[in-house]
Amino acid sequence: xxIYHKKQNLxxxxxxxxxxxxSLGLVPTMGALHDGHLSLIKKALENNDRVAISxxxxxxxxxxxxxxxxxxxxxxxDVELLKTVSNDIIVYAPTVEDVYGDxxxxxxxxxxxxxxxxxxxxxxxxxxxxGTIVKRLFEIVQPDNAYFGEKDFQQLMIIKKLxxxxxxxxxxxxxxxxxxKDGLAMSSRNTRxxxxxxxxxxxxxxxxxxxxxxxxxxxxxxxxxxxxxxxxNHELLxxxxxxIADTQTLxxxxxxxxxxxxxxxxxxxxxxxxxxxxxxxx
Numbered sequence: 329x330x331i332y333h334k335k336q337n338l339x340x341x342x343x344x345x346x347x348x349x350x351s352l353g354l355v356p357t358m359g360a361l362h363d364g365h366l367s368l369i370k371k372a373l374e375n376n377d378r379v380a381i382s383x384x385x386x387x388x389x390x391x392x393x394x395x396x397x398x399x400x401x402x403x404x405x406d407v408e409l410l411k412t413v414s415n416d417i418i419v420y421a422p423t424v425e426d427v428y429g430d431x432x433x434x435x436x437x438x439x440x441x442x443x444x445x446x447x448x449x450x451x452x453x454x455x456x457x458x459g460t461i462v463k464r465l466f467e468i469v470q471p472d473n474a475y476f477g478e479k480d481f482q483q484l485m486i487i488k489k490l491x492x493x494x495x496x497x498x499x500x501x502x503x504x505x506x507x508x509k510d511g512l513a514m515s516s517r518n519t520r521x522x523x524x525x526x527x528x529x530x531x532x533x534x535x536x537x538x539x540x541x542x543x544x545x546x547x548x549x550x551x552x553x554x555x556x557x558x559x560x561n562h563e564l565l566x567x568x569x570x571x572i573a574d575t576q577t578l579x580x581x582x583x584x585x586x587x588x589x590x591x592x593x594x595x596x597x598x599x600x601x602x603x604x605x606x607x608x609x610x
């Protein structure tokens with residue numbers, strides 16, 4: 329397993345790979361790897377000759393400095409976990425300086441309105457940071473295919489829009505949400521949950537499943553009001569938002585249409601840990 333901390337060294341390896349006309353997949357991560365990440369990596373290994381994993385906690389996508397500071401950094405255990413999947417993996421684990429130089433700032437992007445909904449509404453500048461780091465990783469790694477989980481569905485749609493608008497020669501592949509046995513969407517943040525909040529958190533997915541069932545016969549507004557009511561008196565979980573949106577535009581649905589597909593999106597605070605999830609409705 330090759331581990332690179334500098335893009336200059338990685339570039340030489342990629343040149344040799346391209347010269348051999350071997351396909352390369354990329355799985356961008358912020359580390360603290362779990363089975364959800366491994367499912368993306370396994371998918372990438374199926375479809376490419378070689379696979380690169382980036383492990384980098386990107387400072388420009390955090391609107392909360394405390395969240396950035398607390399974000400788990402576990403490179404050694406991440407590498408050991410990767411070895412259980414395959415030794416034929418390239419790891420790019422750069423410093424902030426290697427990626428950004430002296431200018432640790434985001435580029436301002438427009439994503440045709442996708443950036444203003446949900447996460448964009450509650451996390452100022454978040455998607456500028458995401459767009460900035462993903463574009464840089466694409467330029468550094470030059471993958472043929474890149475893999476992202478549907479847990480961050482809005483992010484997935486924005487990255488597809490980034491590739492389209494900037495004519496980047498990368499195929500973006502969305503992969504299903506990987507869940508714990510009790511339904512909680514896998515996230516690196518889950519490791520920070522106190523036991524009582526971890527025990528309460530499967531309520532999020534149970535509520536999404538119930539919302540999906542209700543959406544078959546009820547209006548989007550009725551379902552939204554029902555979900556909000558479920559969290560009103562919850563002892564531990566605080567709802568930040570719940571919305572039902574068009575999967576293409578991510579705009580909140582006012583009236584259902586038979587020829588469109590919809591998804592329910594949710595963000596919940598479990599103490600000071602922010603958890604997000606979503607589910608396809610039709």
